[in-house]
Amino acid sequence: AGTVRWGHKVSGVRALGDGCHEVAFANGTAVTTSLLVGADGAWSRVRPLLSGATPEYTGVSFIETRLFDGDNRHPNRAKTVGGGTMMVLEPGKGILAHRERGGNLHTWVILARPRDWFADIDFTDRAAATAQIAQEFDGWVPELTALVTDGETAPVLRNIYTLPIEHRWDRTPGVTLLGDAAHLAAPNGEGANLALYDGAELGKAIAAHPDDIETALTEYERAMFVRSGASNAGAPDLHVMLGDNAPHDLINAFTGS
Ligand SMILES: Cc1cc2nc3c(=O)[nH]c(=O)nc-3n(C[C@H](O)[C@H](O)[C@H](O)COP(=O)(O)OP(=O)(O)OC[C@H]3O[C@@H](n4cnc5c(N)ncnc54)[C@H](O)[C@@H]3O)c2cc1C
Known part of the structure; x- marks a missing residue:
C-alpha cells in the first residue's frame, strides 16, 4: 500500500546534486529520490535531464x-x-x-x-x-x-x-530512462515488448548491484542502447510500408527477398 501513488502527474524534475533529484507533482506535492527512472513515454519529463533529443x-x-x-x-x-x-x-x-x-x-x-x-x-x-x-x-x-x-x-x-535510432546519453548519476522515453520508434510491433524488457533488465541490474546503483545503471544502459538500437534499426519502417513500391517492400521485408 502506498508504493504506487496514483493521481500524481509529474510537473517537473530537477537535479539536486550527488545523484539526487526532486520530482514535483501537479497536485503541489514533491518527492526527493536517489534513483529516478523515467518510464513516462514519448513526452518524458525526465528525458531532458539526460539528453536534448525531442521526438x-x-x-x-x-x-x-x-x-x-x-x-x-x-x-x-x-x-x-x-x-x-x-x-x-x-x-x-x-x-x-x-x-x-x-x-x-x-x-x-x-x-x-x-x-x-x-x-x-x-x-x-x-x-x-x-x-x-x-x-x-x-x-x-x-x-x-x-x-x-x-x-x-x-x-x-x-x-x-520518433526519437533518433542512435539516441544515447552520457551516464548521469541517479537517473535513467526506459521504454519510449529512451527509444521512441514508429509502431513496429516491438515498442511495448522493449519497454517491458527494459524494466525487467533494469530490475535485474539493480538486484545484482544493490549497493552500487551507478554500476547497475551503467550495465543496464550499455545493453539497452545496443538492444533498442538493433531492434529499431532492423524493423520495417513506415516509409517502407507506405513507399512508392507499397505493399511489395513490406512483403519483401517479411520474406527476406
Ligand atoms: C498506434 C500504435 C500502435 C502500436 N502497436 C504496438 C504493437 O503492436 N506492439 C508493440 O509492442 N508496441 C506497439 N506500439 C508501441 C507501444 O505502445 C509503446 O512502445 C509502449 O506503450 C511504450 O511503453 P512505455 O511504458 O515506455 O510508455 P507509455 O505506454 O507511453 O507509458 C508511459 C506512462 O507514463 C505516464 N506519464 C506520461 N507523462 C507523465 C507525467 N508527466 N506524469 C505522470 N505520468 C506520466 C503516461 O500516462 C503513461 O501511463 C504501438 C504504438 C502506437 C502509437
Missing part, C-alpha cells in the same frame, strides 16, 4: 477505430480481419487491423500526410471526421472501408513521432 513527427499518422465482439456482432468484418493482423497498403495510405481478445477488432487507418492536413479535420465531430477519413479510401472495397465507417468508437488521431 520528431514521422510524416505519418494513424487514426484508430474499434469494433467490439466481432465474431458475434460483426462476423463479416471479423472474417475480413482474419485471425491476427491484417494489413492493406498502397503508396501513402493503408488500413491495418488486429483481432484482439474477445474478438474485438482494432483498426488503424494510416495516412502519410503533414500534421497540418489533420488540423482541418474536426475530431470532435465523429460523423464528419469518419466521413473525411473514409473519403481517402474512395474506391476501396466496402469490406475494408466498413472497418472505418462502422467504427463503434470515435476516430482517434495519433500523430506518430
